[in-house]
Amino acid sequence: MKLTFKNRINKKSYIFSFIDSHLIHYPTPINLTYAWSFGSLAGICLVIQILSGILLATHYIPDIRYAFNSIQFIMRDAPNGWLIRYIHANGASMFFIVVYSHICRGLYYGSYIKPRHWIWCSGVVLLLLMMGTAFTGYVLPWGQMSFWGATVITSMVTVIPIAGQYIAEWLWGGYVIREPTIRRFFVVHYLLPFIIAGVTIIHLALLHKEGSNNPLGSDFNGDILPFYPYFAIKDIFAFACFSLFFGFFVFYYPNYLNHPDNLIRADSLKTPAHIVPEWYFLPFYTILRVIPHKTGGILAMFGSIVILLTIPFTNKSKIRNTTFRPIFKLFFWLLVIDFLVLIWVGQQDMGIQIYQKIGVVATFYYFSFFICLPIIGYVETFFLKTLMKK
Ligand code: HEM
Known part of the structure; x- marks a missing residue:
């Protein structure tokens, strides 16, 4: 078949109609409040984390001898490294604030009730994946809290009868947390956000199959508006407000949410006074x-x-x-x-x-x-x- 302009448009029309039905003409209940913007904010947080993470990975060295120093290099010498690192480190906290608010909204407005039960369940899977990503990421700077936090959490598998100790050693890649551990944590930390992105697509597909809930919690078919421009504008405004909040931490209190002990290089012979995640x-x-x-x-x-x-x-x-x-x-x-x-x-x-x-x-x-x-x-x-x- 000759690839005429019309045929090309027809081929692309699947993509266009997909974007059109899910992002432009997605039927949205007219009465959605800003509480419904947390979902899009969570998506934006994921994109920010992936982009800033890839930039950090261009300088980070997943090796226990150099990991801590490579972070110091990013903070002091790499062009705008400090900014990218503070965005990534505080971005993790912002992501959790947004997702905890998103869960609260779902709980308050009964968005977990049938027929949206699978949307809720896919959300819990996303939460677990986020936790895995945050945990593996926190180990990478190889500070005191990174090391001791990882020791406490990974040692938990030893409670599994018979296989526990073997699983722990398999996770560590040795008898203690050492060289292979940090490398495999880096691999997992790099990989998980892309899995989160995949599960988010499933989460949205399930949402768009059932349609959004609304503040009244009613099953109404009337009173809907296309997502674009009405709710797109609303989400953009929510993002602007969120950026101010995010920026306040990145530029004024970049270490407020971080533990000071993580500014000290990991030392397996010195346990911190309190191990706090x-x-x-x-x-x-x-x-x-x-x-x-x-x-x-x-x-x-x-x-x-x-x-x-x-x-x-x-x-x-x-x-x-x-x-x-x-x-x-x-x-x-x-x-x-x-x-x-x-x-x-x-x-x-x-x-x-x-x-x-x-x-x-x-x-x-x-x-x-x-x-x-x-x-x-x-x-x-x-x-x-x-x-x-x-
Ligand atoms: C990576 C994390 C997540 C992302 C990117 C994400 C994204 C979204 C988006 C864009 C929406 C549509 C907009 C909205 O209704 O707010 C949505 C809806 C929803 N999400 Fe999430 N979500 C995430 C995590 C979660 C979690 C952890 C839960 C619950 C445990 C959850 C439960 C729901 C439910 C029930 C809805 C339907 C809301 C309604 O129609 O009222 N999500 N999500």
Whole structure:
């Protein structure tokens, strides 16, 4: 077949119609608020992390002898290296702020409820992949926290009966964290963002199959607008505001979210006074530490993330928007406060009893929320039916 201009256009028309139906004419509920911009912001964060990460990789050396120095070189000598590094390091925190807000939005507006349950589940997979990426990335500067954080976390696999020690050695590439460990962490850290990008496409395909939820939580087919220009403009404005917030950290407090001990080269003979992970891991770290049993703590820590997968299936309420669910609303806001308390306790010295106690209460509430979810739904539905009969 002769490749005429018309044929070429026809071939390209698949791509055009794909872009058109998913980005331009995607039918969007008219009443979406800025809470719906966190999804696009998360996508932008991913792009920023991938681009800045590739630039950093042009100077970074994944070798325990040179890793720390290569970071110093990036910060002092590489052209604009300091800027790229601060964007990447603070970008990770921004990504988590955006994604935690995105999850909160989903929880508040019942976006996890059928038919969007698989969108929610693919989101939890994204969260786990993000955590893996952040963890492997934090090891690369080869500071004290990098080394000791990696030691604590990778040693957790030793609780697996029989195979545990073998798995740990396989992860490390030796008997301790050494040369092969940092190289394989670098490979995984480089690879995971592209897997996240792939899963994000699945996440969006699932979203576009079902259509977006809306602040009322109603299943309405009318009152929709094309995504472009109405919501594209809204997302661009959200991005402008987000850039100011991001820029404030990059230019004024670039090390505020970093631990000062990570500015010291890793030393396997000097354990830091407190081993603390990045702030976004603190809630899960608290759960790990308040449980006195080692295996129990590790299971509870992983369980606290995986439990998010259960809520689309355990929820018993048909009402999506929390504004119309008075009992759930109380539980929801307590969960938000509880999550902040878990972050705060995570940085404290657990040797002090009061922090230990607060941590236990906060952990207890965290799991209670998910266990009580079906009961809250039943109770609310029961009251609603009784009121309607009257
Ligand atoms: C790399 C991380 C993520 C990216 C890039 C991402 C991206 C997006 C985008 C662009 C949207 C559409 C806009 C919006 O509704 O906000 C969306 C919707 C959604 N996301 Fe995510 N997301 C991520 C992580 C998550 C996580 C961790 C969860 C939950 C555990 C989640 C759950 C959802 C749900 C339920 C919707 C549908 C929202 C609705 O229609 O109300 N996402 N996501």
